[in-house]
Amino acid sequence: MIIVKDLKRYYGTGDMTVKALKGVSFEINKGEFVAIMGASGSGKTTLLRILALLDDATDGEYTIRGLEVSSLPEAERSYYRLTQVGYVFQDYALINEMSAAENVYILSMMEGKSKKESYTTALEALAKVGLEGKHDRIPDELSGGEKQRVAIARAIAKKPDILFADEPCANLDTVNSKQVLDVFKELNEKYGQTIVMVTHELWHTDYVHRVITFQDGSILSDEKKTKGQ
Amino acid sequence: MINDIRVGALIAYCSVKRGNKKTLIFIVFVLSLIFLNLVFLPSMIGGLSGLFTGFMRDYPYGDIVIEPTGDNTYINNADLVLKKVRAVEGVRAATKRLDAGASINHKQKVVGATITGLLPTEEYDISRYPYIINEGDFLGELSRDEIIIGAMIAGTGFGAEIYDNLGEVRPGALVDVTYSNGVKRTYKVKGIMTGSIEVVDLNALVNYKEIEDVYGLEGKEATSIVVRVNKEGTEAQIQDKIREAGVNEEIFTWADKSEALIKQAMQSMGAIDIMSKIVSLIVGAALVLIIIYINVLNRKKEIGILKAVGITPRSIVLSYAFLSTFYVCLGISAGLILYLSLMLYFQMNPVTFYETMEISPTIDPMLLIQSIATMLTLSVIAGILPAWSVSKESILKAIWGR
Ligand SMILES: Nc1ncnc2c1ncn2[C@@H]1O[C@H](COP(=O)(O)OP(=O)(O)O)[C@@H](O)[C@H]1O
């Protein structure tokens, strides 16, 4: 599904160059739930942003379902972000002036769906993350876990090929973290959603099939976990 | 594109609905002041020129004035012209006048003035001269050795410090007048007139017959024929009718005259007006731009997020165009309310100018429409520019600042 070949990302130039990704290669299959781990500064966020088309690689290849997405023009990348890729930010990144439903259905409207259809899609997505009845609340009226679940609803309402999440539980307590991880697990098991999640909590790996560990911009290890663990 | 518009509208709607109301009020308030600044001074100047044309109608020109053609000094056969004019439907009254240049002399003091010869009894229906005699009396039909002197020449009224005057001449005093052809006459001052404007108060009035006599005219000449109409607004029609009636002299409506006059006498005013408009526009444009730019900068992260989740930059730019149009519409509405209240206030309490001239501002719909159109155009540009430049930034930079 995803094939990454020798991906490099350097920040800055000359002596100041930071080699955040030093040439990583891996593949992710459809339906996998992958955790990316590694110390702070090891390049996890950098990788995820490139995979979600929020940033450009310095070098290397990146294909999703056979499509070389790294070289798409910006307008198409934008459309790709809208329709194929879900991204969950560490700090939720919700629009504070929009209700939970609006935060989600603005994307369907952007895709050209009618207001009614968009609204239905949004309510469905909010139900999937366990937020029935809270669609009218604005972010300020929601807990951190609820906000993150709205963000997940926003990311999955379009039924994306892949869902990326960058430390989605970093700002949440254990109870809220569990709720969010349960949502991911359910999305993965029930709907076959491919998920790539960055985390640094070891216990989070209980939820996933595979753990890729980063160190200094390179892959240190790539381990499959046996299901049900 | 239609999706861009829908999404842009949704973003704008949400940010108005749930955005900070205090900021909204502040922005609208500032915008209303910008609007007020755009329209207020021109209205005052409009009031001033309105006042000015009012004087022109009340004294030298009436509603319509007929003057000699070309280089002629006089309208020949003035009585025939008068007869034709009076027969025109819609004309309320008409009279003839004879203007002459002269110097007036009283106890060693000399001032130059225009002396208007007029038919005293006819003037009651034509001008306000008979009603502004604040010392003494107006001329009678048979007055021949009597003169009415403007307050500024007499030295009794306002402006005595500015203009040469005769040093407090009172009714009953004798003045010597030397006409432009050298003829000398002595008149008794019958009254002092105060019109609060130079064209009146630096002037003097005598009986029409006097001027005829002095210049040896034969009862047919006039320097102007002043016409009053029954209904305001019919001046131009009546001007045509007078022409059709066979009057071949120059015929001006008060509007023709004041246009020329305002061009002359108010040229500097006009320049101030235009300059103040330009300055207001620049200041207004800058302020609108700054307000909206700050607003956009505050939402830089939001713009980045919207882009990151796949909202097109065009929708984002559109949302700001909608937003700023909305702000400016509110600002204009508030500005209009402020403006109209100020207008109402100044119409009830006119500003006094020259001690006695009362200026109340006029509302010029053209000016209002112009200003509204300008503000709206500005707002769209001011909304689009900053949003466009931020939406061009990379997502990473917009959201995370690097
Ligand atoms: N925009 C940037 N400019 C310069 N250096 C950056 C930028 N973003 C990240 N880095 C650097 O790249 C390295 C990897 O960062 P990141 O991918 O955020 O790590 P992680 O998410 O694993 O903590 C770090 O050394 C970080 O300082």
Ligand SMILES: [Mg+2]
């Ligand atoms: Mg990170």
